Amino acid sequence: MYSRFYGFSEKPFDITPDPRFLYLSLSHREVLASLIYGIKEKRGFIAVLGEAGTGKTTLLRSALDHLKEDVKVAHIFNTDVTFPEMLQMVLADLGLATRKEPLTKVDALHRLNGFALQQLSSGGNVVIMVDEAQNLDRNCLENLRLLSNLETRRHKLIQIVLSGQPELEEKLRRPDLRQLSQRINLRRYIMPLSPRETHEYIEQRLKVVGYRGPTLYTKRAENLLWQASGGIPRIINTLCDNALLIAFALKEKRIQEKTMKEAIDDLTRDRFRRESQPPASVLPPVAALPGSGSNRRVAGLLVLLLLVSLVGLIVESGFGIVGTHSKAKDSPSFKNVVRAVISDAPSGSAESQPQPPAEAPGIAALQNKRETDPFSVSQPASVFSYIPIEPPPAEEAEQAETGGNAATEEHAQWVSVTEGDSLHRIIIRYYGSYNKLLEQKVLTANPSITNPDRIFVRQLIKIPDPTEPGT
Structure with a gap:
């Protein structure tokens, strides 16, 4: 829609894992080099860890482009399967079976082992890449460990890449999976982008689609983008795409801070929930609240806050309560306090939860x-x-x-x-x-x-x- 307006050959911020748009930050370069090295040198298990949206799938596809044709790869995307189903998917990707061919687990393992030995004798290699590996259950992970036992005296016959979110590492720390964790020879982490890397990431994607105009995103817009995205490329793509759409509707050639803020608000603001909340003036009276433990505590808080507010009003009116005027003057209005209590009130009958500190770094x-x-x-x-x-x-x-x-x-x-x-x-x-x-x-x-x-x-x-x- 907006590509012609800005002179793009295609949309620059799609969220599909296209290796053409791969931006290699410091941690991305390290992970890619480790993937290529681990596969070529037959290191067995390799783990790639990173938050959702940091580019793990794109890196896996980019690594495939750097491998020779004699490296046969099975890429597993759907991890909500049993191990026999995963094994069937691996054989289908390697051309050793059809997805509907009835095979026992023993037959499938025998066929895979024979193919791996054949590849080794001809100088080739076999790789199984498992994306979204944090979703694998213990049985699948343990069977993958046993699959790595297919080896000769000098080489691992099958290289296994586990790519997943931090939850995968939490699983690998479990005592019942310590044998698998010990077999991971390379463990690499993809980090979120810094502000400088975020700027370079945007410029690189714009260059791929042929943009030749002035700097499209202002510095303030990029700073706000980094704050909201946390340096996660997928969120950066989503926000940049929305900002471009808003700017296109307004016929603006550059993305200003206010446009980026509107894009962020559109994705974060819960308009329907907020608009459906009754105003403070129509809240039910305290006496009409049900008698659950949490609601009784809310009612008590409301009464207490009402008394505090009345004292503040008395002080504001000059009734001479010495030493409290300045504090009452700085206190929040009763209306805002009531709203805060209503929005933060516990929904169950559990005891009050400790609140985190309110401070955040500049x-x-x-x-x-x-x-x-x-x-x-x-x-x-x-x-x-x-x-x-x-x-x-x-x-x-x-x-x-x-x-x-x-x-x-x-x-x-x-x-x-x-x-x-x-x-x-x-x-x-x-x-x-x-x-x-x-x-x-x-x-x-x-x-x-x-x-x-x-x-x-x-x-x-x-x-x-x-x-x-x-x-």
Whole structure:
């Protein structure tokens, strides 16, 4: 629709995994090189890990383009299958059977082993690539491990690539899958893009479709895009495509910040839910609320807040309550407080849940760090949980400006926890690997974390300098 208006030969931000549009960041280059090396050198199991939308499938397809014709590849996309069904799909991809041919598991394994030996004798190779491997159950993963037992004294007959989201690594850490985890010879991670890489990613895709005009996205629009996407290429594509559509409707030749904000709002705002909520004036009276435990607590909070509001009004009216006027003046209005309580009230009868800290790191500090460190993981909330990023507390801002009191804190990083994060994932994304020493180092730098399995969205976590002794 908008391609002719902007002079594109085709749409630049489709979400299909087309290797022509592959942008190789630092981590993408490392993963691609490891894939090619592991397959050519017959290293057995290779694991590629990354968040959804970081380009794992595109990298797998790109790796296929770098392999010789004597490398026979079976690419499994649908992992919601049993192992016999997966084995049938592998044989069909390799041309050894039809998808409906009745084969027992023994017959299928015998046929695959014979083909692998034949390939080895002729200098070839056999590769099984499993995409979305985090969906595989324990039985499938264990059978893949047994499949890797097809080998000679010197070589693995079959190379197996497991590509998946961080949930795959969590599965591999389970004690009952430790044998499989030990057999993974190469384990590589795809990291989200930094602000600089996000700019290069956009420019590279525009170049592929033949765009020759001025810079299409303004700097402010790109900054807002990075904040909302968290550096995830798939989300970047979705937002860029929506922004282009909006700008085309307005006949604008460049994507401004306001256009990008509108694209983000269109994907994150729940218009129907918000419009269907009754205004505060028609909320049911407190006495009419049902008597469940959670609703009784809400009613109590509303009564308490009403009393606090009345006291504030008295103070505002000058009734002379000494020392409280300035505090009452800065308190939120009763209307806003009621809305906050209603929207955040628990739906069950469980006890009140602890709330995460409200602070988040300043985006300028995050951008500066990401510019110099592509492996930095201070990602803002993704587009599917987008929230405005607030400035850090005064003491943290002062520390960020002065570089800390000690030399070892000069390059420390403040990370804002996003939805779905765990301390384990944060350590992997920042340092590239995980071990107990790294976890202890992070816990030592954050004495407020008493339980590493309990962190909150938007909680501020200090990541020590990776070059500091002990990390």
